[in-house]
Amino acid sequence: MAMTSISSATVYADEGGVSYWLPGRFGSLAATPQVPGWSMAEVYYHTSVSAFGNAAAAREIHVGRIPATVNVDLNLHLNAHADLVLLNPTYTFATPVLGGQLAIGVTGLFGRSSANLDGTLTAAIGPLAITRMGSFGDSITSVGDLYPQATLKWNAGVHNFMTYVTGDIPTGAYDSRRLANLGIGHAAIDAGGGYTYFNPQAGHEFSAVAGFTYNFKNQDTQYQNGIDFHLDWGASQFLSKQLFVGLVGYAYQQITDDFGAHPILGGFRSRVFSVGPQIGFLFPVGDMQGYLNLKGYGEFAAENRPAGWNTWLTFSISPMAPTSTVTPTRRVATK
Structure with a gap:
């Protein structure tokens, strides 16, 4: 099942290393229809x-507001962490729309x-050069943006x-002068499509969901992500029905350049790939259906963005299917 889009502004891509789309939102069973009614997913x-190089330098430039006329040499190392809790209420309609099943929801996060950023910055204006060494860190505990879908x-x-179709309503904690945020400071819209192959008899399943994000300009910084x-x-x-x-x-993969970046960063197009294991378990909760999923990703081949790892622990509850079947016809939030 797919959850609505979320974004953790803990340094991922685009402006200052932060993108709207957080890879890994969709997973197994993403396109399978749901049982009509209300469902709720909670994700940790x-x-x-x-990151090193430009991915780390982007945060120093973003926070330090280094003028475009200043020549800079950056030797920096960035570390970032986030722990988030997401709540995703969703309503699935029983009446078909265009022959399909419509569901709407919204995600909020806390x-x-x-x-933390450390290293050396050398700035030069003509014959004058200034070198700064050291480190600084930042943290924030608050709420993030809202993400309807x-x-x-x-x-x-x-x-x-x-x-x-989904998007970002920039209502979360954001300050362009901070190193860490829980909002991204601008609106975004994202749309795409997906496919799931699921054979209940054999228990085989494969899902893929692709999409594109259009980012609006950050009015605080006049920066627009590609x-x-x-x-x-x-x-x-499936090893069993559960x-x-x-x-x-x-x-x-970012496919167009950013606008408003410091010349040292160029178009600052970012890229990353990831793979990892998952396990899921379905179980009854009274007359509802419960679902637990744990998945982890190890990142590689990153460009202009940090690389590392992330884990998603999901618990969701939704209406039970009218008859027992291997097919989990419900909103399985594989976040």
Whole structure:
């Protein structure tokens, strides 16, 4: 199941190393239809990343507001961590829309973000040069932006299809002078589609969801992130009607340049790939269906963004399917 989009401003890409899209939001069973009614997903998300080079320099430039006319030489190291709790209420409609199943929801988050930057900065204006060494850190515990989402899903036997639209309402804690934030300081809209193959008899499952993000300008900094492409995927094998194991992964690639970046950063297009394990378990909760999922990602081939690892622990509850089946026709939040 897919949860609505979220963003942890703990240094990921684009302006100052922060992107709207957080890879890994969609996973196994993303496009399978749900049981109509209300559902609620709660997610604990942890990430730990680090960066050198431009990915670290972007934060110093962003926070320090280094003028474009100043020549700089940056030798920096960035570490960032976040622990977030996300709540995602969703309502799935029983009446078909365009022959598919409509669901709408919104995600809110609360948590802590921290970042530390250390190294050397040398700035030169003409014949004058100034070198600064040291480190500084920042942390914040607060609420993040709001992320509404709508999905349409269709089923044709073992084949399932979906389309979605989501976005960022910049209501969370954000200050352009801070090293760590829980909001991104600008609006964004994201749309895409996905597919799930699920064979209940064999227990085989594979899902992939791709989309594009358009970012609006940050009015505080006059910086506008480029357009981002992302692909989330999950593959699993059901060992029983309740338990499955498998793999998850994602690919993220910025496809247009940022606007408003310091010349030293250029277009600052970012990229990252990731893969990791997952396990999921379905169980009854009274007359509702409960779901637990744990998945982890190890990142590699990062460019202009930090690399590290992140884990998602999801608990969700939703209406029970009218008949017992291997197919979890519900909102399985594999975050």
